[in-house]
Amino acid sequence: MVALQQSQQTLTSDFFLEHLHKVAYRVEEALETILPPPTSRLQEAMRYSVLGGGKRLRSFLVWESCQLFGAPLTDALHTAAAVELIQAYSLVHDDLPCMDNADLRRGKPSCHKAFGEATATLVGDALIPLAFQTLSSLEASPGVRLTLIDRLSHTIGSEGLVAGQMRDLGQEKSCQTEEDIRELHRLKTGFFFAFASESGAILGKASLQEREALRKYGFLFGQAFQMIDDLLDGCGNQEAMGKPVCQDSSKLTFFSLLGPDLLYKKAEIIVQKALEVLSPFQERAALLKEAALYVLTRKR
DSSP states (O other): OHHHHHHHHHHHHHHHHHHHHHHHHHHHHHHHHHHSSSSSSHHHHHHHHHSSSSOHHHHHHHHHHHHHHTOHHHHHHHHHHHHHHHHHHHHHHHSSSSOOOEEEEETTOHHHHHHHHHHHHHHHHHHHHHHHHHHHHHHSSSHHHHHHHHHHHHHHHTTTHHHHHHTTTTSSSSSSHHHHHHHHHIIIIHHHHHHHHHHHHHHTOOHHOOOOHHHHHHHHHHHHHHHHHHHHHHHHHHHTTOOOTTTTSOOOOOOHOOOOHHHHHHHHHHHHHHHHHHGGGGGGGHHHHHHHHHHHTTOO
16 A cells, blocks of 8 residues: 555646546547538437547557557557447446436536437447447458457447446346445446457557456456446535436445445555556556556545
């Protein structure tokens, strides 16, 4: 924990945020070209749901992992964009009345509030194939493209994101213990952050050992992220977050099970583990380390 405190003291927030915003801007530019022009109501709703919002943390992990292994710039941006398309689909569907029933997302009305439930459902349906189309169009070798497509399909399918959402809705095994909550968020959140972190290693043709290190980092990042997300949902500010809070008050969450203080301490331990996983990359992974530390600052 001492090492974590020392790392937090050296965290240059402005430096990190500057890089985070730069990557978000470049990914936004890529998304502008990938999304179809708003010539129909569906396409207008797609752009409404994807563009102009979010910190783009997942795409930042894609970009920085690509930097570790010298992956081509265009492929890095387009892979990051594909990740954001999937993230947007998951949020649009999560917000639906039949799911989490949220009226606000990123400070503006959710897609179903702005365009209707049917359109919002179809927006999610349209964003998924567009993400895979984006990956299939990369300049990378066929083997690299196939690996990315395979990993992403497993990440968001019935053994990943969708399975996690089923658990979150109480349609599968209900959460009764801390371990149950960890498994839910490993499926719903962890797998996706792991893919984002590993994708740069795949594009950069890194060793299996290096890929596994980035993948483990992503899982740990996602776990810490979800812990702080639960904390913010329990005692955060809706205006600052740009989405409703206390949405999970009827569910067993990290916040309801552990309380704010213990929850934050456990998140610190997870971040410490994430930093240790990155140690073989030394200073090359400085911004990935700062990204993990940044997760903790979301509490403030």
